[in-house]
Amino acid sequence: MTAVDARPELTAGARAESATDASAAPCPEAGTVLRFPAGFRWGTATAAYQIEGGATEGGRTPSIWDTFSRTPGKVRNGDTGDIAADHLHRMPEDVRLMKELGVTDYRFSVSWPRVQPTGRGPAVERGLDFYRRLVDELLGAGIRPVATLYHWDLPQELEDAGGWPERDTAHRFAEYAGLVAGALGDRVSTWTTLNEPWCGAFLGYGNGVHAPGRTSDLAALRAAHHFNLAHGGATRVLRDLLPSTAEISLTLNLHALRPLTDTDADRDAVRRIDAVANRIFLDPVFHGRLPEDLVADTAGVTDWSFVKAGDLEVTSAPIDSLGINYYSPSVVSAGSSESPSPWAGAEEHVAFTPAEGPRTAMDWPVDADGLYELLTRLRDELPGLPLLVTENGAAYDDYADPEGQVHDPERVAYLDAHLGAVHRAIEDGADVRGYFLWSLLDNFEWAYGYSKRFGIVHVDFASQRRTPKDSARWYAEVIARGGVAVGG
Numbered sequence: 001m002t003a004v005d006a007r008p009e010l011t012a013g014a015r016a017e018s019a020t021d022a023s024a025a026p027c028p029e030a031g032t033v034l035r036f037p038a039g040f041r042w043g044t045a046t047a048a049y050q051i052e053g054g055a056t057e058g059g060r061t062p063s064i065w066d067t068f069s070r071t072p073g074k075v076r077n078g079d080t081g082d083i084a085a086d087h088l089h090r091m092p093e094d095v096r097l098m099k100e101l102g103v104t105d106y107r108f109s110v111s112w113p114r115v116q117p118t119g120r121g122p123a124v125e126r127g128l129d130f131y132r133r134l135v136d137e138l139l140g141a142g143i144r145p146v147a148t149l150y151h152w153d154l155p156q157e158l159e160d161a162g163g164w165p166e167r168d169t170a171h172r173f174a175e176y177a178g179l180v181a182g183a184l185g186d187r188v189s190t191w192t193t194l195n196e197p198w199c200g201a202f203l204g205y206g207n208g209v210h211a212p213g214r215t216s217d218l219a220a221l222r223a224a225h226h227f228n229l230a231h232g233g234a235t236r237v238l239r240d241l242l243p244s245t246a247e248i249s250l251t252l253n254l255h256a257l258r259p260l261t262d263t264d265a266d267r268d269a270v271r272r273i274d275a276v277a278n279r280i281f282l283d284p285v286f287h288g289r290l291p292e293d294l295v296a297d298t299a300g301v302t303d304w305s306f307v308k309a310g311d312l313e314v315t316s317a318p319i320d321s322l323g324i325n326y327y328s329p330s331v332v333s334a335g336s337s338e339s340p341s342p343w344a345g346a347e348e349h350v351a352f353t354p355a356e357g358p359r360t361a362m363d364w365p366v367d368a369d370g371l372y373e374l375l376t377r378l379r380d381e382l383p384g385l386p387l388l389v390t391e392n393g394a395a396y397d398d399y400a401d402p403e404g405q406v407h408d409p410e411r412v413a414y415l416d417a418h419l420g421a422v423h424r425a426i427e428d429g430a431d432v433r434g435y436f437l438w439s440l441l442d443n444f445e446w447a448y449g450y451s452k453r454f455g456i457v458h459v460d461f462a463s464q465r466r467t468p469k470d471s472a473r474w475y476a477e478v479i480a481r482g483g484v485a486v487g488g
Helices: 012-023 064-069 087-101 125-140 156-160 167-184 197-203 217-241 264-287 292-297 311-315 369-381 409-427 470-481
Strands: 033-035 041-045 105-109 144-150 190-195 247-252 257-259 321-325 330-334 350-353 387-391 432-438 457-460 465-468 483-485
Touching: 033 409, 041 387, 041 470, 064 156, 087 125, 087 465, 087 470, 105 190, 105 432, 125 144, 125 167, 144 167, 167 217, 190 197, 190 217, 197 217, 197 264, 217 247, 217 264, 217 311, 247 264, 247 387, 257 264, 264 292, 264 311, 264 330, 264 350, 321 369, 321 432, 369 387, 369 409, 409 432, 409 470, 409 483, 470 483
Parallel strands: 041 105, 041 432, 105 144, 144 190, 190 247, 247 321, 257 330, 321 387, 387 432
Antiparallel strands: 033 483, 330 350, 457 465
């Protein structure tokens, strides 16, 4: 074991109080434009398995999500990503939609089994060629490509060999990163190693609601460490292969946590979840250490002997920015969680309470202050590190009216509030360089199949017709003016 860190006291309550105080400050007059800094990156985002389709084309082999979606009862309505939004064949049309929006950046993910079908060996050029064409289309449209190397689609053959709980998967990922960088590194300047490793580890291996559907606290903790190791190893490979000007990043879905009451028990519940949800990634990546309280909390699960000498030096390879994905906050208290739980080592100590207020179609609370809290926390804990909001958006029950229009005022209100929170965080000193709206297109929403729509472009999955929603036109206006207009 290497150095560990104890952080017995959290300031989540203080951050929430600060956010409340800030939101109580005098509001700008209606019509005032909250302008973002010059050069602010206005983007949108997607993920390969959610939109590409072409599941068996060009040598692509199954990922864990292909297998999981074919397992009865795992995905709503038995939906799969076999066709999804057919982006593999409609990519030029989708890039034209982005150009019409005026986005400066597009965050996409590369399908590991499309590029390296078995997770080992040489790349399949047909797979790489699709991403070469995508990057060329983006650059031709004046849009900066932002490549994410992993958005949950582990090649099934690697899962059959043990998956992310095994060290070898981290080494295989670093090799794969080198293949993609070798093909695209001359034209892609921003690289993200992993998207939301918490979901991959704790939803995939902890409570099994995501692929590969395993339920083991030990497997989840091992996977979390190997995700960190994969990130660090890939970062080193990217540094060796990419120009010195390349930006290397990591995207985390950090949890905005609030205690139900101001009691010691509820504040300790926040501490426990912060350890297993946030600091399990932040500390190894940015400080080269494991949180001491996490190790203590999970002593009944593991002695962490899978962390080998030198691992934390690898995990803490320096990066250039941090991506934050945010949708809603969590309210926690002392209690117990349902089993199986994603909260390894905390299940018997922590309960979750639904937050009050409006909710999205995912039944997630709408609360933009949580985003402000995360951004200002990172301002304080990681000074000097540029931040990107790499996902933020909402699902609502959208439909095309008889005139073919899709009106989504709730989504517009959600996006407006959250961009306001980003602006407020920037005004208060957070170095936020960009905002990537999730998502460009309605798509395969993981275990929810096609029942939930996050896109600002409506997709009729039967015809694959794309229809920009009101929110797309609203976002185009925000980008054009460089900010959000108060009260409209």
